[in-house]
Amino acid sequence: xxxxxxxxxxxxxxxxxxxxxxxxxxxxxxxxxxxxxxxxxxxxxxxxxxxxxxxxxxxxxxxxxxxxxxxxxxxxxxxxxxxxxxxxxxxxxxxxxxxxxxxxxxxxxxxxxxxxxxxxxxxxxxxxxxxxxxxxxxxxxxxxxxxxxxxxxxxxxxxxxxxxxxxxxxxxxxxxxxxxxxxxxxxxxxxxxxxxxxxxxxxxxxxxxxxxxxxxxxxxxxxxxxxxxxxxxxxxxxxxxxxxxxxxxxxxxxxxxxxxxxxxxxxxxxxxxxxxxxxxxxxxxxxxxxxxxxxxxxx
Numbered sequence: 001x002x003x004x005x006x007x008x009x010x011x012x013x014x015x016x017x018x019x020x021x022x023x024x025x026x027x028x029x030x031x032x033x034x035x036x037x038x039x040x041x042x043x044x045x046x047x048x049x050x051x052x053x054x055x056x057x058x059x060x061x062x063x064x065x066x067x068x069x070x071x072x073x074x075x076x077x078x079x080x081x082x083x084x085x086x087x088x089x090x091x092x093x094x095x096x097x098x099x100x101x102x103x104x105x106x107x108x109x110x111x112x113x114x115x116x117x118x119x120x121x122x123x124x125x126x127x128x129x130x131x132x133x134x135x136x137x138x139x140x141x142x143x144x145x146x147x148x149x150x151x152x153x154x155x156x157x158x159x160x161x162x163x164x165x166x167x168x169x170x171x172x173x174x175x176x177x178x179x180x181x182x183x184x185x186x187x188x189x190x191x192x193x194x195x196x197x198x199x200x201x202x203x204x205x206x207x208x209x210x211x212x213x214x215x216x217x218x219x220x221x222x223x224x225x226x227x228x229x230x231x232x233x234x235x236x237x238x239x240x241x242x243x244x245x246x247x248x249x250x251x252x253x254x255x256x257x258x259x260x261x262x263x264x265x266x267x268x269x270x271x272x273x274x275x276x277x278x279x280x281x282x283x284x285x286x287x288x289x290x291x292x293x294x295x296x297x298x299x
Contacts, residue, residue, distance in 0.1 A: 004117065004156040005067070006126030006147065007039035011192055011229060015045040017248060017264075017274050018190065018227065022051055024271050027225050030188040031055065033181065035174030040068060042190050047163050052188075054166045058177045062104045063116030063128060065171045069104075070113035072169060075161035079154050081114050087122060087145035092132050095119065099129060104171060121148040175211075175218055182222045189226035191219070209235075216240060219267070228265040240265045248274045 035058045043055035059065040070078040098115040124130045134140040194207045216239035246264045
């Protein structure tokens, strides 16, 4: 399923591998929870495949939470506002105050959703708090709107919105949700937390060293099955030394598409070979709409 969001560290290419893990485990019929939802690529892909009965998305960033909530609760209003939106530096400046809102509510939800989608498509590498494509001078041949093919994005939103009966979206901290479900045995968690090394650059709500350690401690106490994807870093390996760890090559989109190794960690035995066909359909469809060549690094 093609995603309307460009997400740094998005795991669309991990879908085939995750589906393989699910099929080889005994947890295939469990509902899925993504406590750090982001692009929600795993949940959306598995729902489309019919591999899970339903999904819960938990998101701390108010703009991303608002976007997914509106996709499933009021897609018509979201699409109408988006089609009317000017993808310009003027809009970029007008939306800056929305980045300072910490809690979404019924009055600001649609505004936050539109801002989240706008910044994701108009900013470098889809990073919500970064600068606009083309810079503030718009002197580059790649302009702020080069990643915003409205017809294509609307089609993606409409298609995903059809999954609404199967999706619950929650605003809040992923660790709180994990602790809340700690004694559950009939849910499956896919956990994709902020990166250990680059989190501060990629996400507005990143983790400190202590946060990464708290997550590991919490997961050590839960009863539900979980799979975790993380930086390939010795500190993370130390935190999860009693778990099952494999290495997997992911496509990483920020600063240009490239392949890099990450850790896949679980509290149950993982297949020895995690390789599976890539399910990432977004790469070819997200090139700058006004230019025949792939955009340079960072766009």
